[in-house]
Amino acid sequence: MTVNEKTAAEFIRFLKQFVPLTDTEVRKQLLPIITLREFNKKEIITRAGEVEDYINFINKGLLRKYFKSDEEEHIVQISREGHLISSQESFYTRTPSEYYVESIEPSVLLSISYDDMENMFQQSHNLERLGRLVTVHTMVLKDKWQTSLIMQSPRERFLNFVENHPEIIQRVPQKYLASYLNIKPETFSRFKHLIKNRRSTSVTPIV
Known part of the structure; x- marks a missing residue:
């Protein structure tokens, strides 16, 4: 279903980081093409082999994006409220997705379809610039994340993630985080144990 201005407020604030948006652009061009979609926990939103039809803003919940290799899952994105998630290459090239997108928690997405987005871009140079x-x-x-996977040690990646995203540590299953951070599960467990020890012995916790 379409959304009102109150429901889409966080999404509009997110978009206004990139370009100024007039009330007319928001009410007449953006709001009519935003669709609210709700998903249960562990529900597939985008399936590998299908073309991604939506770009999604997470209004509520937590999602992951992953691909499968020999039935093993490799997570490339974990995102929470206030962030975008989709199978981007599939969305923009209109080719089958190599990725799955799945809800980790019950989630509410504000989504714009490819066709609606293209029509909007044709009507407004400002909104086309926004999309770019x-x-x-x-x-x-x-690119920054890919660089961290190459340049940082597993320990550095873990510590940086804990410091920058402490709330996600509490919300995401450990096996998902280990896959996302490209850390072996047993190594991840050891790092997490060290963090707990440091938090219990330090006056100022690191998270």
């Missing part, structure tokens, strides 16, 4: 800047933003985040 959002795409660049997500590409930069992806």
